[in-house]
Amino acid sequence: AQSVSQHNHHVILSEAASLELGCNYSYGGTVNLFWYVQYPGQHLQLLLKYFSGDPLVKGIKGFEAEFIKSKFSFNLRKPSVQWSDTAEYFCAVYLYNQGGKLIFGQGTELSVKP
Amino acid sequence: DTGVSQNPRHKITKRGQNVTFRCDPISEHNRLYWYRQTLGQGPEFLTYFQNEAQLEKSRLLSDRFSAERPKGSFSTLEIQRTEQGDSAMYLCASSEQDTQYFGPGTRLTVL
Numbered sequence: 428a429q430s431v432s433q434h435n436h437h438v439i440l441s442e443a444a445s446l447e448l449g450c451n452y453s454y455g456g457t458v459n460l461f462w463y464v465q466y467p468g469q470h471l472q473l474l475l476k477y478f479s480g481d482p483l484v485k486g487i488k489g490f491e492a493e494f495i496k497s498k499f500s501f502n503l504r505k506p507s508v509q510w511s512d513t514a515e516y517f518c519a520v521y522l523y524n525q526g527g528k529l530i531f532g533q534g535t536e537l538s539v540k541p
Numbered sequence: 542d543t544g545v546s547q548n549p550r551h552k553i554t555k556r557g558q559n560v561t562f563r564c565d566p567i568s569e570h571n572r573l574y575w576y577r578q579t580l581g582q583g584p585e586f587l588t589y590f591q592n593e594a595q596l597e598k599s600r601l602l603s604d605r606f607s608a609e610r611p612k613g614s615f616s617t618l619e620i621q622r623t624e625q626g627d628s629a630m631y632l633c634a635s636s637e638q639d640t641q642y643f644g645p646g647t648r649l650t651v652l
Contacts, residue, residue: 431583459639461640463643469645470632470643470644470645470646471584471632471643472643473640473642476640478639517583517584519583521639521641525597526589526596526597527572527589527636527639528574528586528589528597529574529576529584529586529634529641530586531583531584531585532583533581533582533583534581534582534583
């Protein structure tokens, strides 16, 4: 069965630290890849997405992610986090030949200390 | 606000009661999805519609669950004879193509 794995359940960083959140998926077909963010008390928001082309994609608020096809990975990065980045981050895979449903990872809770 | 809206935002019910949730997608989005999210987990797919046609249902969607999108616009998700295990956040998303936009969710608590 298709699955998405996020390596870290909870990450705690100080402001200005660099961030990398891991995401691996298991699916051999064509995929679109997404990172969504859920700030405290708010709904899921799109952070960035990869469909094709340049495997390094840039999103909102200084986030970027790199698609490495050979590793089935789509890791999220940010060079310098801020307290306002405290949120839960979800990696998701869009399956083309399965109706376009999203398969989500279990999420990574990021806490940034001021 | 032109985003996805869901009502109610919170629902508390007693075991065995029926509940119905509504989702209003972004205008002219032809696809509408329902997901369920429990604490500490990512959203899990339940079902989706292309216009008014329900095209896929997850095994998570037992016979007690039914979803409709009668005119291809808003959708309803009904749970009959609720159980404590149904307690979760029910999320709706809509899309025109490949990017799904989520609503705020309906948090269901079954006592």
